[in-house]
Amino acid sequence: MKKYILALDQGTTSSRAIIFDNNGLPVSTVQKEFTQYYPKPSWVEHDPEEIWKTQSGVARDVLKKAKLDAKNIAALGITNQRETTIVWNRETGKPVFNAIVWQDRRTAKFCDELKAKGLAGKIQQKTGLIIDAYFSATKVKWILDNVKGARALAEKGKLAFGTVDSWLIWKLTGGKLHVTDVSNAARTMLFNISTLSWDKDLLKIFDIPERILPEVRSSSEIYGKTDGLFSSPIPVAGIAGDQQAALFGQMCIKPGMVKNTYGTGCFMMMNIGNKPIKSNSRLLTTVGWKIGNETVYALEGSIFIAGAVVQWLRDGLGIISKSADIEKLASKVNDSEGVYFVPAFAGLGAPHWDQHARGTMVGITRGTTSSHIARAALYSIAFQTLEVLKAMQKDSGITISELRVDGGATVNSILMQFQSDLLRINVVRPKITETTALGAAYLAGLAVGYWSSLKDIRAQWQVDRIFKPEMNTSEVRNNVKGWNRAVKAAKGWAGS
Secondary structure (H helix, E strand, O other), X not given: OOOEEXXXXXXXXXXXXXXXXXXXXXXXXXXXXXXXXXXOOOOOEXXXXXXXXXXXXXXXXXXXXXOOOHXXXXXXXXXEOOOOEEEEEOOOOXXXXXXXXXXXXXXXXXXXXXXXXXXXXXXXXXXXXXXXXXXXXXXXXXXXXXXXXXXXXXXXXXXXXXXXXXXXXXXXXXXXXOEEEHHHHOOOOOEEOOOOEEOHHHHHHHOOOHHHOOEEEOXXXXXXXOOOOOOOOOEEEEEEEHHHHHHHHOOOOOOOOEEEEEOOOEEEEEEEEOXXXXXXXXXXXXXXXXXXXXXXXXXXXXXXXXXXXXXXXXXXXXXXXXXHHHHHHHOOOOOOOOOEEEOOEOEEOOOOOEOOXXXXXXXXXXXXXXXHHHHHHHHHHHHHHHHHHHHHHHHHOOOOOEEEEEOHHHXXXXXXXXXXXXXXXXXXXXXXXXXXXXXXXXXXXXXXXXXXXXXXXXXXXOEEEEEOOOOOHHHHHXXXXXXXXXXXXXXXXXXX
C-alpha cells in the first residue's frame, strides 16, 4: 500500500490540510477560512472550536479528495500560528475564553509595566524574546485575571493552556495528550531556551500556575495517535510553529541560511546553529527545532502585517475583490510615485518593537490612485523585510548572499522583484512554496522512518525562479530614505 504524510497547517486566517508524497510533492490540498473577531480596537480573537472544526474538516476532506484512506497515511505533522493562546477546561474540553491571537494588543499596558520594572534584560536572557503583547505569557495572565473563576480553576489544575498545536493535539487524541514542542514553547515567554524547560522565575513574574502548562517534547517524534477523527488511528509525529516549519521546509539546515515567509505577517529566520546568539538589534532568538538530541536555534525578525495589508485593501477599502487582484492593480503604474504606506495596524515588529505605532499613509497627492496605493502596500512588505535583514546581518556577523522565500505572496512577481532590488541580493523562490506544511510533513516523516535522513529530503528542494537586483543604487537609496521618513511619521502619530 502506497503511503503518504498528512500535514495540518493551522494558520491565522485559514486551516489547511495537505497530503505529501515521498518526493515531498503535494498530492492534495483543502483549505477553509474561519472567522476573525475584533471585539475592541487592537483586540483580535478566534473561536477555538471553529479552529478545530475547520482543521478537522479539511483533514477529513483532503483524504476524500485524494481518494485515500487513513491507512495510507504514515504520519501526521502539525504546524500552526504561534503565540495565539487558548485556555480550556480539562474536564469538559471546552475553552474558557476565545483564543487571543498573536496580533492582539490588549496586554500592551502590562508589557510597559514590565519594562518599567527593569525586567526586559532578564526576560530576554532567558527567553530570547523582547517584552511585547505579541507573546503568549501576557495573554494567559489576562485570561486568568479576567475570566470569572478561571484563576481558581487553574490553581486546582483543572485548566490547560496551550498554543494552537497543543489544542489540536488535545482534540486529535481525544483529550489524552497535552503536549507542545520546543519551537512553540519558545514563543510563550515562559520557556528558558537554554535549559529547554519552563522557567519558574518567569511563571512567577507572569503569575501563571505551572499545572496548566503542556509537556514540552521534541519537534519530531511519535507523540501519540489520533482517536476518532479518521477511520483508523494515524501517528501524530511532527510539530513546529509555522515559521520554524518553513525554515525546515526550505532546508535551511546549515548556519547562515535564511528564509522569509510572506503570510499574514512576514517572518525572516536565520539558522544560527546549536547555540543561541543574543540579539543586540532587537531581533528574537528562538528555538528552530529539536530532532533527537540536537537543538537548532534561529534569529527571527517578526513583521506583524504583510499579507494582511492586502486583505485590508480587499476587506477594509474594497479596492480589490480578491487578494490575487493586487498584482494586476499595482501593475497599472510603474511605481508608487512617492506614496508610502506603513501598515502598523498592530504596532511595529522587529527591529522597532513599537507597540503604539499605528498605520500611516504619506505622500498622497491629487494624482494618487488605487494603483499607487496597491504598489505602496506591496512595497511596504519589502521595506519591512529590508529592515530585518540588515539587523540580522549585524547580529550574526554573516553577510547574507541569498534569501529563500515562501508563502502566498511569493507568487507576486512585482513584490519579489522589488524585494531583490532593495536587498541587493538574489531572492530565490522554490518550486514548492507551501514550505510551512512541507516542514511539518518532513518532521513527521523523519520520526516514522518515511524519510531516512535529512540528506534524503535536502535533495528534494528545487528552485522555481531567482529574482536578481535590477534597480540602480541611487533609486534604491531614495526609496529607503522615503520609507524611513514614513516610519517616523507612523511612530510620531502615536506619540511614541
